[in-house]
Amino acid sequence: MTDLRLDHVAPAPAGSAALRIAVVGPTHPHKGGVAAHTTMLAHHLSEAGHDVTLVSWAHLYPSRLHHADATVPQGAPEVPPYPRTVRALSWARPDTWVRAGRRLRDVDAVLVVHVMPPVVPAHLALLHAAGALPGVPGLPGLPGVPSPRPQSIVVCHNVLPHESRPGDTPLMRMFLAKVDAILVHSADQATLAHELGARRVSVADLPPHLPGGEPISRGQRSGPTRLLALGLIREYKGIDVLLRAMLDVPDVSLTIAGEVWPSQREVIGRLVTDPRLAGRVELREGYVPADELAALLADHDVLTLPYRSATASQNVILGHAHGLPVLASDIAPFSGQIEDGVNGLLVPPEDERALAGALRRLRDPEVRARLAEGVQTPDLSGPWANYLGTIEALAADDERSSVPGWRGGSHSAAAPRAPHLAVAAGVRAAGSRLAGGLRAGIRSRRPVVALDRSDLPDWVLPTDVLSDPLEAEEARRLARRLGLPLSLDKVEAWAALGALAAILRVRDDGRRSAIIVDETGTRSVLSRWARAIGFAPVEIDFTGSEPSVAALDVDTGSLDVIVRIHPRGCDGTDVDHVLEQASWALRSGGLLIVTIPIGPPSAPGAVGPADVRGILARAHDLGFVLVGDLDGDVNARMREAGARARADSAAYGLVRLTLRRR
Template identity: 60%
Template structure:
């Protein structure tokens, strides 16, 4: 076999061996790369045969998303697919996922020398991610990681260069006491890597039992299903249930089929690649005369474009699993508008709201399951549950997942984690024993106030201080706070060390943008400070001033301020605030008058509210924002807004006189301006007006920072 991983195919931008004194981001010529602060060089080792391996869809999507996030990614895979089948990701083989372009098929299952050669050529990366390690592939993965220098071998000697982080991503159930040989194999891998990423609390416990030193938990983001869904409409015929079954998860299915005997208004389709004894068992259960031919078994693999159509042809997704090693099934059903019928076991307990977007029944309770099936036989109940289904936010799910991956892959983790650091972080939607420590670029341990922010905001909503985010908060607010906390608790990147004194005086809390050069200067300064990239110069100008105001006026040094960013999850401010250690709650509002009223928080419970470009205020809604902020902000709280300035004919714009009127109304509501409107700000508004070229377009942007008395 030709060595597919040639020297020319090494990940670009890698560091050379023997350059241990070279700082990260510095090239061989001694210059500093522009992206050196955030971009990682990541090698993913895992299945990539999309047509034949069930975990390949997740591996390819992970590679695509990491690459889209700006990282240098190489996918190293096998020359031929595995014959072993995964049970946790059976639906993944029916996905519309494009192959990752930088895929190198270098590993042969019968050639150990290929494992070592591939590993040696990965010594220059920041992290090696091993996805879905089957027991039969453990020797290969161990040899590859050893050759790459990515195994835990005690503290690094003084002066030694950085080594790659080693992360194992477990998609399937880990072997337990019933499979001791497989357990010992997997344990020999998990005990030698830096981190293990799992997707349920049960998997986390199993990983620790197998010797994993550092375990993180993150929910599996849903994957796109190919094809077009079928229109369901309103029907009175028997309720059509769909169960996506896989090997090793048939006990709950047997309970479901027994319950169906006494509910004639329900039919069931069982889809999934079932073989051997599993196929025979399902066939016997489905042939029960008491079921009257209402069970259809599709044991053959579905084509890649067939899963969406199959989901669309049914009314309810049934998840009759007594335990669930995967967390993406509920999202898959909701993505296609299907309510879910599931046993009340983690993670379904937290993903399905009983009676709203599905039904939960006690685990292994045939009588309760029969009652649930009878309820689903009512067309009005089915319709109400379908209307309650909310489409999952795929981008947010992947953002949280990548945040965890990036944290575990960051080279700085080696400096903070000793050889036996067993900190069991269980974040991204799961309560854990601890939230870990985040390492700043300077190598110092930062202590962001993310958990404090979450407790305060959830407490203001529910009236219970210290309410656990994953377990007790519910609804839209809890989802928003979980998203905010997971961004910081998962640590998308090593924290940027930024103090108020690091910002020059020309970055003002209240200011006017009238010239393009001002926005360019703001964006360049953000890169010098090490903040994440922004392609929008105006958004960078707006966000930099808002961040400066927060740091100078509201930061207590612990980054614990409760910040609500009305610009959405992709706003520049939220990204920068997370980068320096805050946990902003980023919200995408809809409607004519978006406001913090949608949060339904207690009076005076927020520290900062931000409404800035490109989702800033205009002349029509600025008063509404002021009114809402006047009761939501506590004493000393900040409101930062941007408003376009321009002639009266410009839609949504205000003039210099209107700005003074806004400040007068704000003063009546208990706000004082942070900054000096009578100084340079007013003069710059006038200069911007003098350069206006059109009578119907804004000629500038004013940023107002107001403090609650």
């Protein structure tokens, strides 16, 4: 192994919201989705303004632990390599684990990408050497002041392997109990992490890190329906179920492209020799280089994912990005990514009869064409914004704590170190401690960005209309000039900047003591910005229902600010409910800040100028007054936005309303 130097990470400039983050995980020449995700995570964190070093492996693990070749053949990267990468770790040399960790003692967070349980001892040794574990001393501090130390955050693609080995569970139980926080990609994995003793668990959708470049156009072709199964072929992926379903469905062919796990080679080999599958199955065994992926996808009609079980996967996004409908098992995450009968088909897992029925439907060219037309280009940037927001919240200084002892459903802040309070369903029992705990948390917070109401220009209004994308871009640029954390969504930045301005101008006492409830959901831009300047917002995120302060069981008139803004703002169907909830939860002088799409009556959820008038009238009856001028410029701009609208069935703008409780 080449012993590369790992320099200490330089501190970020004073007053900056940037974090010093060490990402520890596999990257090129290691292959696969985890290595690609690790690399793109470093890229995105750096592009968000953070100081990022990627600490990777020269030698990751013995071949006996991984049945496929772990490195990319011919050395071609699957995704662009991250420039500041140091391959300082070797499975065979524990001294490299400790030496690398010692050089990370002055970062804000060590973000470990978990690969497999046998690597846990290496990760724990590195984190201990970095002083990044609770109870391990960090860098020397002032007398009487707790020593600062990095936060230890583990990204778990799988808390336990799909095919677990003896000893995996005890290793993961020890690992998860020792680190500060766990980031997983599904609710099921969050539950498993909690069961194994994790201190704090956050859930964020796996953001896309798609290899293969731009899609290739696909022309009309005749002949059998061409199915594609792609990737590492393991038992849980259910390729054998698909092959058995194909036995009695002619005019359907299948390409299996990827490395076949040894336990599956015999099973698949036996099935493909069945005379009913003669000439219908092509086994393209081996690694598929990234530069061949687009052509392979373009040569097929449907991507198949007949999994027995799944945790996080980007294969649906990959298929849709290349214009392919997807046939998949009706399990998470596929059931949330595929609209059955619109952009793909869903079938129960391990149900050969249902799968055969779906294959018969796919033989019809009209069905395939309709499903292909239903495929929309996936959003490749929004999920990364949410993902980075989650990491930024987890990576904040441990002295910026929230309510001690609070535990939510899909999020947890059990250790007194969380920089925010992420609330999930079922938290009513702790509601009576909300105000006191938040006040204590606020007193201990130190602002990262020095921002005063005078720093915000007059054009940032509490009540305003967005109808021109250039205005949203200007809001995002202003936020960056002010030193606020990066937002990739300019409309979200516009909504959050106006809300933050209203809070500073109307409800801030100079000590950042306002109790803010953000119903926009976890990882919202507003909460990230509010934390950066010294507030401690409560973020509400409920699975399967709309967020509501009612679930907090707070006292009447106990909150200072309630926010519900883009991208999870109000619409014409729920704004009255939000008004009613806020009318009893806000104290006198408290603020309710909402955004609502504006558009024609045919646009789902949108409101027109007359509807806004009605909303304000009902708000007045509930004890609210508008902060700002709707009669003048704002009302005129709503009408102008309607006049410029290019479609008669879609929203053409966004109105932000700031209401003060009398």
